[in-house]
Amino acid sequence: MGESLLQALTQVGDLYTLSLIFAGVLFGIIGGSIPGFTVTMAILVVFPFTFSMDPVSGIALMVGVFVGGYSGGIVSGVMLGIPGTPSSITTVYDGYPMAKKGEPGRALGIGMFASFFGTLISILMLVFFGPLIAKFSMNFRPWEITALIVFALTLVAGLSNGALLKGLMAAAIGLFITTVGFDRNSNLRFDFGFEPLSDGFEILPVMIGVFAFSQLMSNVQSLGSEQSGKKEGISTSLKIPYRKIIIDLSRQKINIIRSSIIGGLVGALPGTGGTVANFLSYDQAKKLSRDPSKYGTGIPDGIIASEASNSAVAGGAFIPTLALGIPGDLPMAIMMGVLILHGITPGPLMFEQNPILVGSIYASLLIAAFVMVFCQILLLRWFAKISKVPQQILVPSVLMLCAVGSFALNNNLFDVWVLFIFGILGYLLWKAAVPLTPLILGVVLGNNLETQMFRALELDPSWTTFFTRPFSAFFFALALISVVFSILQNRRIAHTLKPKATIEARP
């Protein structure tokens, strides 16, 4: 591995790749800074630019966006009181009050360095645990992989804000989308006599359509309410008090380490991601604090807990993606789509077959963490200004880039129509409160699930083998537990909401 890592560092260390990481981080921070844009959207927009690149360069650019995006959410959170990404919601709790007290530079500086340390600690976790998990999962055969994918999908569906049934439905719809076109036995399915459907749907236009349209349309629908209730903005002329920040950080060493580990672990769990890490870490920091009542008033502790954890998700989320081929969260599902489109299949074999690529991901993450701090220090006040870009300009520009990206994938206009149709579908499902993450995960994992399931059945036609092999049975049991747990949780939420709903229903 050491030799591969050295080779990877040489590849990533050339000027071209470094400039790509720099550009990726820059765009990621900008994307994360703009409220409603999100890390996922930034990844989707940048992805088409990687089509003509070799895998290492393409991945380096995307990793840059990924790291920059998770750290960029702090800018609008502190300056506008609006989180740039859902993973920086708790940053606002203390970042915005600190900025209102006249210390926006301190809040941004603390967040920036906490993000940096969070990313570094999560890279260590990835380097240590990734190969171990991959080595262990080398023993997995089609039965275990099938069960693992089913578990990942049920877990994601179960975590969909009290909408288990809709989450499961969305996951199944996502899986179904991948059945269109020729299957592995060259039988045509669901083409309805329409020739372009025989090749099936490309993952990218489907993902962009479902995610980007629903996200952008929700931003458009929010325009009116935001304009009426705009928060007080902070002046963008910033001074960063480095000495004060160093003192703040040195007093919060345990908080940084604890929050980073929480972020890394949460990132490694399928279906959780930055938002969960953010809340969990903030909650833990508050509970373990000597004075919890100070949280929310603008203290460094809250900003550190929040930013260290959400940035640590970056490294953590790569663990299941690279080691098992199961993405940890939505941005990672898209990253996995990126790897697949570049001809790389993430999974246990990747560590054996593509050690240089794995090493280049480690190296890109590490370099991106340093570039992120460098960019934030130099350009913070510009990011603060960019965070105020209105949605009216952003939405058409992003939609245009989505269309161009979908077209450029195969130089095929049909992909632009796929984007449009799935945009409508995504928007309608969002209107019906159907969670979209399980659907996207289903699209990413669909082909692999079918391949593994039928490979297992070809080896042994009996379905019971799925439940007699220990690890396969274990993953199915976990899937069942995740569903039961979600049902119980939904009942508890429904029970707490019932009296309120009864009162509201009275004329």
Add this chain to the structure above:
Amino acid sequence: MNKDRYLAIAVLLMVVILFIESENIPEKTSWQAYGSALYPQILLGIIGVTATLVLLKSFINIAPIEQDGSKKRLVFDWKVFGIFVIFGSYAALLPILGYLISTMVFMVTMQGLLLEVNTPKKWVVNILTSGIMVPLVYVIFKFGLNVWLP
């Protein structure tokens, strides 16, 4: 009817259509353990069962679990409708007019809709943004990345 009922009925209708279509998938051959229709039929079964449960749940008088902004979601928005119409027209015009003209028209129209262009300043913003973005993306893709655009 609430939104869950609409959703469930629409999904069930789709399941029926797709299930009928799945009957056209070739039968399994002698060397296949299971036919190519089995996997999609299993998925249609899962979608059908979950949609039926959503439908049944919509009749049971229990407190709905509110999603974030679910009330906001149900409002019909003319701007959103307009965006879809403009995007659909853009997809149709792209092969006819080519990237530069159709994208320029798309950007100006879309920003016109969202910015509610009613002052000279907004017109300047609209034209400037479109005038910079469209050729910039063209140059990056065509000359920087060697990706052909229509």
